[in-house]
Amino acid sequence: MTGIAITFLLLALLLVWGGLIASILFLRSRPELAAYPAGGDDDHREDDAPSIRDT
Amino acid sequence: MSATPAPQAAAPPREQWTGQVGFILAAIGSAVGLGNIWRFPGVAYENGGGAFLIPYLVALITAGIPILFLDYAIGHRFRGSAPSAFRRLGGPRSGRWLEGLGWFQVAIAFVIGLYYTVVIAWALSYFVFSFDLRWGEDPASFFTGEYLQVGDPGLSLEFVPGVLIPLAIVWILVIAVLAAGVAKGVQRANVIFLPLLVVAFAVLVVRALFLDGAAEGLNALFTPNWEALGDPNVWIAAYSQIFFSLSIAFGIMITYASYRKRKANLTAPGLVVAFANSSFEILAGIGVFATLGFFAFQQGVAVSELEGLTGVGLSFITFPAIVSQMPGGPIFGVLFFGSLTMAGFTSLLSVLQVVSAAFQEKFGLSPRQAAVRVGGVSAILSILIFSTTTGLLALDTADQWANNIGIVASAVLSTVLVIWVLRKGSELRFHLNAVSTFRVGKVWIFLVGVLAPVVLTYMLISRIIALIVDGYADLPPWYLGLLGWGTIAFIIVAAVVFTMLRWKRDPDDFTAWPEYAVLTKEGRS
Numbered sequence: 292m293t294g295i296a297i298t299f300l301l302l303a304l305l306l307v308w309g310g311l312i313a314s315i316l317f318l319r320s321r322p323e324l325a326a327y328p329a330g331g332d333d334d335h336r337e338d339d340a341p342s343i344r345d346t
Numbered sequence: 347m348s349a350t351p352a353p354q355a356a357a358p359p360r361e362q363w364t365g366q367v368g369f370i371l372a373a374i375g376s377a378v379g380l381g382n383i384w385r386f387p388g389v390a391y392e393n394g395g396g397a398f399l400i401p402y403l404v405a406l407i408t409a410g411i412p413i414l415f416l417d418y419a420i421g422h423r424f425r426g427s428a429p430s431a432f433r434r435l436g437g438p439r440s441g442r443w444l445e446g447l448g449w450f451q452v453a454i455a456f457v458i459g460l461y462y463t464v465v466i467a468w469a470l471s472y473f474v475f476s477f478d479l480r481w482g483e484d485p486a487s488f489f490t491g492e493y494l495q496v497g498d499p500g501l502s503l504e505f506v507p508g509v510l511i512p513l514a515i516v517w518i519l520v521i522a523v524l525a526a527g528v529a530k531g532v533q534r535a536n537v538i539f540l541p542l543l544v545v546a547f548a549v550l551v552v553r554a555l556f557l558d559g560a561a562e563g564l565n566a567l568f569t570p571n572w573e574a575l576g577d578p579n580v581w582i583a584a585y586s587q588i589f590f591s592l593s594i595a596f597g598i599m600i601t602y603a604s605y606r607k608r609k610a611n612l613t614a615p616g617l618v619v620a621f622a623n624s625s626f627e628i629l630a631g632i633g634v635f636a637t638l639g640f641f642a643f644q645q646g647v648a649v650s651e652l653e654g655l656t657g658v659g660l661s662f663i664t665f666p667a668i669v670s671q672m673p674g675g676p677i678f679g680v681l682f683f684g685s686l687t688m689a690g691f692t693s694l695l696s697v698l699q700v701v702s703a704a705f706q707e708k709f710g711l712s713p714r715q716a717a718v719r720v721g722g723v724s725a726i727l728s729i730l731i732f733s734t735t736t737g738l739l740a741l742d743t744a745d746q747w748a749n750n751i752g753i754v755a756s757a758v759l760s761t762v763l764v765i766w767v768l769r770k771g772s773e774l775r776f777h778l779n780a781v782s783t784f785r786v787g788k789v790w791i792f793l794v795g796v797l798a799p800v801v802l803t804y805m806l807i808s809r810i811i812a813l814i815v816d817g818y819a820d821l822p823p824w825y826l827g828l829l830g831w832g833t834i835a836f837i838i839v840a841a842v843v844f845t846m847l848r849w850k851r852d853p854d855d856f857t858a859w860p861e862y863a864v865l866t867k868e869g870r871s
Contacts (some may be wrong), residue, residue: 292561292564292568293565293569295570296568299399300396300568300632303396303399303568303628303631304628307621307625307627307628308628310621311618311621313621314621315618317614317617318611318614318617318618321611321614321783321784322366322611322614322783323609323611323783324609324611324781324782327780327860328780328859328860329860330859330860331609331860332608
């Protein structure tokens with residue numbers, strides 16, 4: 292490979308993969324806010340949906 | 347003709363991802379698709395090589411990530427599929443007609459689902475063909491002749507069993523996954539297939555790097571052509587690549603974000619998703635061009651003399667030809683077509699979840715009912731239109747219009763309506779910052795409200811003019827009218843019809859959290 296092509300290959304890896312690593316590290320260091328606004332109790336569930344009849 | 351909701355019992359609790367990692371994997375699985383493997387490498391090569399990195403990163407940061415955040419904010423704040431979310435965003439005054447934008451996006455996803463499945467079915471066939479290099483000496487005529495049996499442009503009902511059978515298999519699998527729900531279906535499939543895809547593709551790239559001529563291929567891809575940066579079309583190509591690659595602006599990320607719990611970080615995982623998508627593109631660029639370098643070396647030509655460097659031609663004609671010439675070719679073929687199948691499948695799940703979620707909410711269906719009904723209708727249409735001898739042309743045409751006009755129009759409409767007409771930019775920015783650890787500044791509103799619509803409108807208008815003036819792929823005008831413009835007409839009609847139908851459960855019985863108080867007005871200048 293030529294020097295300039297290697298430079299740009301490394302640059303691409305540095306910027307894009309580096310961006311990925313940086314964003315993962317950022318997320319790991321700050322996974323969630325310490326305090327949320329009041330309310331917002333979840334409307335969620337992790338299990339199966341209750342069966343709903345659509346007749 | 348009634349959009350008046352019928353008040354019913356309170357909405358059932360919403361499905362959700364099991365956690366942050368589950369969401370991130372599913373969102374990456376959605377973003378990493380066929381385009382990462384077969385589109386990015388060729389686009390980068392043709393638009394400046396190493397120099398393309400600059401417009402590409404600029405597009406990622408100024409348009410890709412901001413629109414991704416916009417989708418996240420809409421889906422997460424208004425907790426619904428595209429129609430519910432846009433309706434709630436519009437509020438009592440504008441909600442009813444804004445719901446139409448949601449259905450416009452759902453209809454695009456529906457159309458894309460019909461043919462995206464077909465490409466995955468081809469990849470699955472070629473995965474099997476790789477074991478005995480069934481395409482023989484002439485992969486081009488094998489693909490269009492023996493395999494697809496391509497006929498004249500038209501509408502034929504002459505089915506091609508070699509396509510129909512894998513297509514039916516893909517539809518059965520996708521319906522089964524969607525029916526299992528968000529956590530046990532979509533997330534689980536991504537948790538399995540995404541790591542498998544990365545490993546399989548990484549093995550392929552390492553193998554490719556050791557082929558003769560690989561260095562020449564990488565030289566071709568990474569040597570910068572600085573003059574390209576002065577060409578506006580190169581910048582448009584970068585914005586298009588980022589835009590189409592990230593699965594933004596047609597409901598996917600709205601739907602996926604709606605399955606996060608309310609107190610969930612949005613922007614920081616969004617950065618991981620966006621950079622992971624681009625990281626896979628760079629990896630694909632290295633793998634594809636190292637392989638193309640080998641091909642050029644074998645033929646004793648320069649990489650610049652090769653043809654078929656993107657899309658269907660790259661995957662189903664050029665790559666099979668290369669695999670045939672390579673020591674250990676069958677393994678390489680299995681890795682490549684296996685990767686293509688997995689990348690496509692996880693993206694397909696997200697496309698169809700957009701449709702399934704919208705039907706669940708509007709018609710009060712369970713995930714299973716929606717998967718079976720939406721998937722069943724889609725499967726029949728998909729098989730009727732695309733597993734026949736005219737399937738390839740129909741696919742190519744529908745794809746051209748659904749993507750370049752449908753999705754781009756959807757993005758222009760979303761950004762202009764949300765930021766300019768409804769002036770929801772501040773509220774959505776407030777929402778992102780209220781739940782996320784990576785704060786977005788006011789510049790975000792400028793990027794999604796001004797820069798993105800300007801670039802996207804230019805892309806949209808120039809494409810419409812080109813398609814009207816030049817037609818497409820030398821196909822007859824009546825055919826383009828039917829399958830190209832007809833696709834857009836179908837999407838618009840579907841958007842209007844589904845907006846007018848009655849809701850099973852009142853979608854407006856909803857309070858956005860956290861409350862966006864008027865006091866934030868003082869923050870405005």
